[in-house]
Amino acid sequence: MITRTRTTPSTLDQCAAKSGVFTVQAPLFDNVQVGGAAITFERNAEIFGEGENADYVYKVLSGSVRAYKVLSDGRRQVTAFYLPGDVFGIESELEHSISAEAIDRTAILVARRSSVFSIADSDSEVARHLWSATAEELRRSQNHALLLIKTAKERIAAFLLDMAARLAGKGFVELPMSRQDIADYLGLTIETVSRTLTQLSEGSTIQLLASRRIVLRNPSRLNELNA
Amino acid sequence: MITRTRTTPSTLDQCAAKSGVFTVQAPLFDNVQVGGAAITFERNAEIFGEGENADYVYKVLSGSVRAYKVLSDGRRQVTAFYLPGDVFGIESELEHSISAEAIDRTAILVARRSSVFSIADSDSEVARHLWSATAEELRRSQNHALLLIKTAKERIAAFLLDMAARLAGKGFVELPMSRQDIADYLGLTIETVSRTLTQLSEGSTIQLLASRRIVLRNPSRLNELNA
DNA sequence: CGGGGTCTTGAATATCGTCAATCGGCGTGG
DNA sequence: CCACGCCGATTGACGATATTCAAGACCCCG
Numbered sequence: 475m476i477t478r479t480r481t482t483p484s485t486l487d488q489c490a491a492k493s494g495v496f497t498v499q500a501p502l503f504d505n506v507q508v509g510g511a512a513i514t515f516e517r518n519a520e521i522f523g524e525g526e527n528a529d530y531v532y533k534v535l536s537g538s539v540r541a542y543k544v545l546s547d548g549r550r551q552v553t554a555f556y557l558p559g560d561v562f563g564i565e566s567e568l569e570h571s572i573s574a575e576a577i578d579r580t581a582i583l584v585a586r587r588s589s590v591f592s593i594a595d596s597d598s599e600v601a602r603h604l605w606s607a608t609a610e611e612l613r614r615s616q617n618h619a620l621l622l623i624k625t626a627k628e629r630i631a632a633f634l635l636d637m638a639a640r641l642a643g644k645g646f647v648e649l650p651m652s653r654q655d656i657a658d659y660l661g662l663t664i665e666t667v668s669r670t671l672t673q674l675s676e677g678s679t680i681q682l683l684a685s686r687r688i689v690l691r692n693p694s695r696l697n698e699l700n701a
Numbered sequence: 702m703i704t705r706t707r708t709t710p711s712t713l714d715q716c717a718a719k720s721g722v723f724t725v726q727a728p729l730f731d732n733v734q735v736g737g738a739a740i741t742f743e744r745n746a747e748i749f750g751e752g753e754n755a756d757y758v759y760k761v762l763s764g765s766v767r768a769y770k771v772l773s774d775g776r777r778q779v780t781a782f783y784l785p786g787d788v789f790g791i792e793s794e795l796e797h798s799i800s801a802e803a804i805d806r807t808a809i810l811v812a813r814r815s816s817v818f819s820i821a822d823s824d825s826e827v828a829r830h831l832w833s834a835t836a837e838e839l840r841r842s843q844n845h846a847l848l849l850i851k852t853a854k855e856r857i858a859a860f861l862l863d864m865a866a867r868l869a870g871k872g873f874v875e876l877p878m879s880r881q882d883i884a885d886y887l888g889l890t891i892e893t894v895s896r897t898l899t900q901l902s903e904g905s906t907i908q909l910l911a912s913r914r915i916v917l918r919n920p921s922r923l924n925e926l927n928a
Numbered sequence: 929c930g931g932g933g934t935c936t937t938g939a940a941t942a943t944c945g946t947c948a949a950t951c952g953g954c955g956t957g958g
Numbered sequence: 959c960c961a962c963g964c965c966g967a968t969t970g971a972c973g974a975t976a977t978t979c980a981a982g983a984c985c986c987c988g
Binding site: 595 | 770772773774776778780792793794798799821822823825828829831832833835836837838839840842843845846847849850851888928
C-alpha cells in the first residue's frame with residue numbers, strides 16, 4: 475500500500491489571475507446566473523486542497539474530478555467523482571474539508587464564493603439552490619457509506635451502475651479513472667477491484683473491451699448484486 | 702446476521718396531535734426562534750422512516766437517537782447518533798432519505814418544516830443556519846466514510862474518542878447504544894466490536910466498568926490509533 | 929522497438945465474519 | 959429472598975473474504 479502519486483499543485487489563484495478573471499456570465503447552479511471563468515486543469519492537477527480557503531465554487535464542463543481525504547499514513551478515501559455538469563467545492567465553512575484533483579484534462583467553471591453568497595443573501599431562490607446542492611451531496615455521501623459495508627462484488631456492481639447512469643455512453647462505459655481511484659472510492663485494493671471485474675467478466679455480466687472501457691452485458695444481474 | 706428487531710412505529714402525527722401542536726417557542730437552530738413542541742419517544746420507537754414525508758425537523762433534548770439505512774437483505778448501516786443538543790431530520794427534498802429511532806427514552810423538540818422554511822425564505826440568517834447544519838452533517842458523513850476504510854481497532858478508537866468528546870461524562874463514558882448499534886455504525890459485527898474492546902481493555906488503553914460504561918485510561922494511545 | 933505506468937494474475941496470509949456456547953446483569957415471579 | 963429466564967455481551971474455534979507480496983502481461987507513447 476501507499477504508492478500514492480503526489481503532483482505539483484497549481485494554485486487556482488495563479489490560474490485565475492491569468493484567465494481574465496470572472497467576467498464571463500455562465501449558468502452555475504441550474505439556471506441561476508453567477509459570474510464565472512473557465513479554467514483548464516491538466517491530468518492530476520490539484521484544484522484545491524483540504525484546509526485551503528474555500529474561496530471559489532466549481533462546475534465541471536468537461537473531463538472529470540476526484541475528491542478525496544487522506545489519512546496520516548497515506549491511505550486515501552475518494553469521497554466522490556465529479557463529471558460534466560456536476561457542481562462541487564461548495565462549503566459553508568471557510569476551509570475545504572476535502573481535496574480535489576483533475577483526473578484527466580478537465581475544463582472547469584469557477585465562481586467566486588463571495589459573489590454566490592452575496593446573491594444568496596438577497597435571493598432566497600439562490601439560497602435554496604445552494605442548500606439543496608449540499609443536501610444532495612449529503613445523500614450521495616450517505617449512500618457512499620452504505621456502499622462501504624457491502625461485499626467487493628456488490629461495491630463494484632453499484633459503482634458500475636452509477637457510472638453507467640452518469641456517463642451514458644454509446645453502448646459501453648468509458649471510465650476516466652484508474653483502478654487505484656476506483657479502489658480508493660470503494661474502500662478496496664486495486665487487486666480486488668481487478669479480480670472482481672475479471673470475475674464479472676467471466677460470468678459475462680460485463681465485458682471488458684479495454685481496462686477502462688466496459689460493456690454492461692447484464693445490468694439487471696448487477697442490480698441484483700446491488701442488494 | 703440479520704436478527705434486527707422491528708418495533709411498533711408510532712407515527713409522529715399522532716403524537717403531535719396529542720401534544721398541543723407547535724405553539725411553544727423554543728430555540729431550535731442555535732439562537733433562532735422557531736415554533737416547536739416537545740415529544741417523548743420510548744426506547745426503540747420510530748421517529749421517522751425512510752421514504753416518509755419530511756414534515757418536521759427535530760432537536761434532541763435528552764436521550765439519544767440513531768439514524769440508519771437498511772439494505773434489502775437486512776444489513777443495517779447506522780449513519781449517525783444524535784445526542785442532546787443535536788438537530789436532525791432536516792431534508793431539502795420532500796422525503797426522508799434515512800430512518801430515525803430513539804435509542805432509549807428520548808425527549809425531542811419538533812418543529813414544522815414549513816414554519817422553518819417560510820422563516821428561512823424571508824430571513825437569510827435562518828437560511829444560512831439551515832444550510833450550515835446540512836453542511837455540518839455532510840462533513841460528519843464524509844468523516845464517517847473515512848472511518849469505514851480503517852481497521853477494526855482504529856474504528857473503535859475513533860468511535861470512543863468521538864463519544865467521549867460528545868458525552869463528556871464524569872470520568873467515564875456512558876454509552877446509550879448497544880453493541881449492535883455500534884457494530885452497524887462502524888461496519889463491523891458485534892463480536893468484533895466486543896473483542897476489540899476487550900483487547901483495548903487488556904492493553905489498559907481503556908477500562909470496562911460495565912459493558913456500556915467505559916473509562917478512557919489512555920486517550921492519547923487511542924488518538925495514535927486514530928491514524 | 930523499447931520502456932514506464934497500469935492492470936492482471938497467483939500464492940500465501942491476515943483480518944474479520946460466522947457459528948456456537950457461555951457468561952452476566954436484571955427484572956419477574958414463586 | 960432466591961431462582962429462573964431473558965436479553966445483551968463475551969469468548970472460542972473455524973472459515974471466508976479481502977489484503978499483501980510478488981511476478982508478469984498489456985498498452986500507450988515516445
